[in-house]
Amino acid sequence: MIDRRTLLAAGSAAALAPTLPALAQGAAVTPPFHHVMVGGLRATVVNDGAATRPDATQGFVVNAQPAQVAAALQAGGTPGPALVNPYNVTVVRTPRGLVLLDAGTGATPAMQVNMRNAGLDPAEVVLVAHTHFHGDHIGGLLAADGSPAFPNAQIAVPEVEWTFWMDPAEEARASEMRRPGFANARRRFAPYAGRITRFAPGAQVAPGITAVATSGHSPGHVSYLVADGDRQLMVIGDAITTPALFMANPEWYPVFDMDPTQAVATRKRLLDQLATDRIAVVGYHFPMPATGMVERAGSGYRLVPLA
Template sequence: MIDRRTLLAAGTAAAMSPALPAWAQGGGATNPPFHHIAVGSLRATVVNDGAATRPDATQGFVVNAEPAQVASAFRAAGQAGNALENPYNVTLVRTPAGLVALDVGTGATPALMTNMRAAGLDPAEVVLIAHTHFHGDHIGGLISSDGSAAFPNARIMVPEGEWRFWMDAGEESRATPARRPGFANARRRFAPYQGKITPFAPGAQVAPGISAAASHGHSPGHVSFLVADGGAQLLVIGDAITTPSLFMANPEWYPVFDMDPTMAVATRRRLLDQLATDRIPVVGYHFPMPATGRVERAGTGYRLIAG
């Protein structure tokens, strides 16, 4: 377990900002707002936490592609215009041990709580929250507007590499100005759960039927979660792969938010090959709802067959 001293040693609490880029703080509705997936005897539910729009994703979003290439990728996917609709999709799994949340959304709007209830899920039922990583749109929902725990009955499990990085004052001092607020934001979001936080290593089982798989690169300790029961499987990939029209079709591209681009691209290629070869259904945090489907090879890249 991790205590309050560990949480607060790296500095004081952050301001109320969820440490998201201005364009990413939207809360637009996305339909359908939830989607149930059977995984053997387990039931996963993907719940939307709203969406934001980046007005022109050809500018500054894909670091190693020219604007014309990004625009061409959108056209190839049948999209008109260059705006990027960026949904936030939280996966919850009903397990024998109770309801488990894999990330908790932005916390910027009531959308997650509203859509959970619409899906028949009571936020008070959440007994465990397991995180893929600590970027603001994945941990913002840990606290309510008054700073209290939004899921007071939940224990928290965190990737050990992710915790080590974001709680390190040395890493914070070396971070770029754009990235530095994320350190204080992480401390603030986890503070109400003092004494209830447990780190885990890749490969660990975080709950019955849910195990962690290393998928580093987007962030230092990023993990994905394999939900499995019998022969049924579902891979919840967090941000290891985002925006299928861009980063499945062109797995060598990387977005500005990938913290270690070389590792992120290698991880993305490995996951896409595995998903296409083994035909494992996938859930993407930033995929268009229903945010799930199967990956298949398409030319030199891949594509998502939603459903």
């Protein structure tokens, strides 16, 4: 049996997925970007490459048997056992400038190249708002030389997430596998000192963009509701990943979830809300174009691409 301490360690180590030998980094993803209109706001999902897990039936879904995972992948259109894990950053053009929701991995130049190809200038980014601090979401804050990748940007972070990863006491009692995540967070945010704002769920971080509590995957994980008039788009970070597995089976949880019980409760609540209220969704680790509507399907849910 895997206990919570082991899961915490594994989740934090897996958060640095681009550096793990089990994941082959650098796969090209098509399309590289996708525009979605939310009333008068335009959201663009920009791909930042992908990693490949050679065998997703082994050790990825903690509370399911390999045969169950293999069947779910096949039912979702993935032959398996290999699983391509994309990284997708959402960029919202607001009246004040471009807002990034997460910063990408920083492992390759893919995101900034794809931003420019989508007509988005990284120099126009005025805010980077984070869902959480796992390495594949904050790595892109820095350029290769360690300078800020978004020199004109302010930074917005969930209060609980910041408190956890910046706490020396949490770092001191962390396992050897989990501890690198603390140093990584400090390093990624350091060049932005003086430009960092902490917020609680429910805060409007930018015009039309509101933080929504979705903790469990990490201690202070938030999603972002992008809204204009009666149009809505929920950018969910890692609250739900790999639709073929965790939409179809909301009670399953990946090794990345730091608090599995809370993560499952959050996932089920969020899926119900998305399906009931007909809110479009963007997933950081969904296959591109990474957007769609959530529909109930038997005991679970499925992602239906936007028309």
